[in-house]
Amino acid sequence: MTFRLGLLRGNIEIKQFLRQRESVIFTLFFPVLLLFIFGSVFKDKIAPGVTFSQYFVAGMIASGLVNSGFQQLAINIPIERDNGALKRLRGTPMSPIAFFIGKAILVFLSMIIQVIMLLVFGAIFFHLHLPHSGALWLRFTWLVLLGSACSTVLGIALAGAIKSGRGAPAVVSPFVIVLQFISGVFFIFSSLPSWMQQFSALFPLKWLTQGMRSVFLPANFASQEVAHSWEIGKIALILAAWLVAGTFLAMRSFKWSRQ
Amino acid sequence: MSAAIEVLDLRKSYGGQEAVAGISLTIERGEIYAILGPNGAGKTTTVEILEGFRTRDSGSVLVLGADPGSLGIHGSAWRNRIGIVLQSTSDAAELTVAETVHHFSHYYSKPKDPDAVIELVGLTEKRDAKIRTLSGGQRRRLDVALGIIGSPEILFLDEPTTGFDPEARRAFWELILALKAEGTTILLTTHYLDEAEALADRVAVINAGKIVEIATPETLGGRHLAKATISWSENGATQKQISENPTHDVIEIAARFNGDIPELTVTRPSLEDIYLTMIGGRE
CATH class of the missing domain: 3.40.50.300 (P-loop containing nucleotide triphosphate hydrolases)
Structure with a gap:
């Protein structure tokens, strides 16, 4: 029953999302646009056989997960809290679990669309090499799933701390952009000052970008990383820890109405 | 139940x-x-x-x-x-x-x-x-x-x-x-x-x-118990009378007019009057 309602919620969420042209453009096309701008400006080789645009695409795919989950939810949930949507739902017998299943379906769909667009455009225009082995595809899959899950619960957790829907984009967007700058999306991570590297290592995006590079860049590029290794086990561990902490925070902070 | x-x-x-x-x-x-x-x-x-x-x-x-x-x-x-x-x-x-x-x-x-x-x-x-x-x-x-x-x-x-x-x-x-x-x-x-x-x-x-x-x-x-106000026109002026028994009083007045009383109204305090008094908006 709850699961079936969750699917119905997902359907309603997707309908509402696709009918808001601004949010479709902002969430789905913005990362592709950034890919074009950065990928076209910075074409230099950063290592034998690796261009900056390839490095950048890997980071943008990680960012796509942040966009579709964290950014989208942390902005939209406060708006829905302000306009009464959440309070109205709270007054019905619908289980909160169904509500979150619906949100997860929306995040999953927009994440899939974004990742596919970035993969396709990256491969066609910026020499992105798609993973060439089953093991790499498997790694890519768990990175995407774990990363999205993290991004979703942290978005819900932050939404609880944001007071008004009107102010939400002004809080969330700069946060995400700064995180992208210090986590190895817009700049090569190993070229950042070490205090910045250590600071960004506290957040999941740094680990997600590193994981994506391990999937899309040649294996020998690992020697160029700060730790001279992809640190796959550590990535899995840190993302899993953030998922647990984020779930806890989200359950604590979620509010159905303003007061 | x-x-x-x-x-x-x-x-x-x-x-x-x-x-x-x-x-x-x-x-x-x-x-x-x-x-x-x-x-x-x-x-x-x-x-x-x-x-x-x-x-x-x-x-x-x-x-x-x-x-x-x-x-x-x-x-x-x-x-x-x-x-x-x-x-x-x-x-x-x-x-x-x-x-x-x-x-x-x-x-x-x-x-x-x-x-x-x-x-x-x-x-x-x-x-x-x-x-x-x-x-x-x-x-x-x-x-x-x-x-x-x-x-x-x-x-x-x-x-x-x-x-x-x-x-x-x-x-x-x-x-x-x-x-x-x-x-x-x-x-x-x-x-x-x-x-x-x-x-x-x-x-x-x-x-x-x-x-x-x-x-x-x-x-x-106590609106239903409140006194009624009877108002009518007589000798070119508006007359008012507060009444506890308006039906009786109106019949009396009607007798003076031999039929229709000009501009007759019988009112009790409106709900609004009562309400405003209750919430202290008047007096």
Whole structure:
């Protein structure tokens, strides 16, 4: 029953999302646009056989997960809290679990669309090499799933701390952009000052970008990383820890109405 | 069967300010009960405590036999039996009327037919319109549609007709009376006197978080006992007489005129006069 309602919620969420042209453009096309701008400006080789645009695409795919989950939810949930949507739902017998299943379906769909667009455009225009082995595809899959899950619960957790829907984009967007700058999306991570590297290592995006590079860049590029290794086990561990902490925070902070 | 809603000495403060200062009331099943009071009197706070949206500081509350402040895992079953129409909302702007009503019908165990509900609230012509294109009155009727889709035993209406034009308000009243005829208990907050008078079986007037009086609209403030004022025109001037027995007095006056009394009116204090006196808006 709850699961079936969750699917119905997902359907309603997707309908509402696709009918808001601004949010479709902002969430789905913005990362592709950034890919074009950065990928076209910075074409230099950063290592034998690796261009900056390839490095950048890997980071943008990680960012796509942040966009579709964290950014989208942390902005939209406060708006829905302000306009009464959440309070109205709270007054019905619908289980909160169904509500979150619906949100997860929306995040999953927009994440899939974004990742596919970035993969396709990256491969066609910026020499992105798609993973060439089953093991790499498997790694890519768990990175995407774990990363999205993290991004979703942290978005819900932050939404609880944001007071008004009107102010939400002004809080969330700069946060995400700064995180992208210090986590190895817009700049090569190993070229950042070490205090910045250590600071960004506290957040999941740094680990997600590193994981994506391990999937899309040649294996020998690992020697160029700060730790001279992809640190796959550590990535899995840190993302899993953030998922647990984020779930806890989200359950604590979620509010159905303003007061 | 027990009363639909029982409230005893309900209290709630915000930052030292007592918004609800000891309210007690009992609402019987099948009744339309209006809570009437000025803005800031504590109407919404009271109703939102009954709806389970707000916590209370003290007092006891039973809605359909359950305490809305400690529902726990029974919350879903309880909410299946109530319908809530909140104050103004602006959600679901991109969905159509039909999509929204059909979707909400899935939340309840015994939903009404969504198309029949859309018809009942008079939105059939707008069924495929996006919600953001609806007028204020149409939106409010959609809110009611979502409030009644689950065949609730109790319907909460918080200032349902604010911003309506007179015609839309009449149509809305018809709808509420139709729901009462089906046996729905209705708790309505309003600051419109004519609304309370047209709909309510009983009215609780509240001011500054306290109940001033509970009565039927006809007897509120001793209105039915108040003296009547007879007014007529005689010798080119308006005459007035305060009367305890207006029928008798009018017959007497009529005798002087040998038939029709010019410009005759017999009035008692209006509900508005009584109400304004009660909430201290006059004198």
